[in-house]
Amino acid sequence: MERISTGIIELDAKLDGGYPEGKVILVTGTPGAGKSIFGLHFLYKACQDGKKCNLIATEEPPDDIFIQAEMLGLNLRPYVDNKQLEVERIFESRTETTKQADQYGYGFEGTQENILDKVKSVPDDTDVVVIDNIGVFALNLSVKEFRDQIDTINSVLVKKGISTLIVMDETAYEITHRLAEYSVYGSLRLMMKENPYTGKRERYIDIPKMRCTDISLDLFVFDITSEGIKLK
Ligand SMILES: Nc1ncnc2c1ncn2[C@@H]1O[C@H](COP(=O)(O)OP(=O)(O)OP(=O)(O)O)[C@@H](O)[C@H]1O
Ligand SMILES: [Mg+2]
Numbered sequence: 001m002e003r004i005s006t007g008i009i010e011l012d013a014k015l016d017g018g019y020p021e022g023k024v025i026l027v028t029g030t031p032g033a034g035k036s037i038f039g040l041h042f043l044y045k046a047c048q049d050g051k052k053c054n055l056i057a058t059e060e061p062p063d064d065i066f067i068q069a070e071m072l073g074l075n076l077r078p079y080v081d082n083k084q085l086e087v088e089r090i091f092e093s094r095t096e097t098t099k100q101a102d103q104y105g106y107g108f109e110g111t112q113e114n115i116l117d118k119v120k121s122v123p124d125d126t127d128v129v130v131i132d133n134i135g136v137f138a139l140n141l142s143v144k145e146f147r148d149q150i151d152t153i154n155s156v157l158v159k160k161g162i163s164t165l166i167v168m169d170e171t172a173y174e175i176t177h178r179l180a181e182y183s184v185y186g187s188l189r190l191m192m193k194e195n196p197y198t199g200k201r202e203r204y205i206d207i208p209k210m211r212c213t214d215i216s217l218d219l220f221v222f223d224i225t226s227e228g229i230k231l232k
Pocket of ligand 2: 035036059132
């Protein structure tokens, strides 16, 4: 099976060389656990390797994302300028519709951007997609609707052969009974917890699932530094 770099050298080593190529990987975790930064590493390395990338940003304005990336030495702006990286600005359209709904007094149902349409409209020659965060689309769906939607998103992307990282916040993930994890090819869970020996809080990665990959059941400790994510 072909592999695509996660953008984090030490993580590639734990995954037989990287994420399985052309598949969908889910990253879940609590607030501030490092989910978006995982996505930034993946995008940056793919851009460096000349791949065509697409970021679907539902949670933060892209400018904030670029500032955070730059602070970690992952400058994505040149790749936006040379059109290697397309950014779908769902965040602005989502919040703008909410403002209009408030202003003109119509219902908030209209604020639901269709994530599936966005995914379908990603050009077929795209190599890498990052969706951060899909959780916002889970909140007003029934569990069945959500499962159908995530399965469809998964199959549309796999058919296009796109290596995808889907970020999902822990709350939406729990509300939807962790169903997203069954559809996807692999999943990473990021968490922070206290080390019982030192009493200090540490960041951990759990890899509960990675098909076709010999994964360790151990949790890996990592740090976020000015150079991004470093596994210890
Ligand atoms: N330059 C840096 N040096 C050290 N740590 C940093 C640096 N930049 C960011 N961080 C850490 O990364 C965390 C944010 O990571 P990230 O944005 O990936 O989290 P997230 O899981 O996406 O959070 P959310 O659920 O809010 O979107 C910050 O809370 C901070 O602790
Ligand atoms: Mg985030």
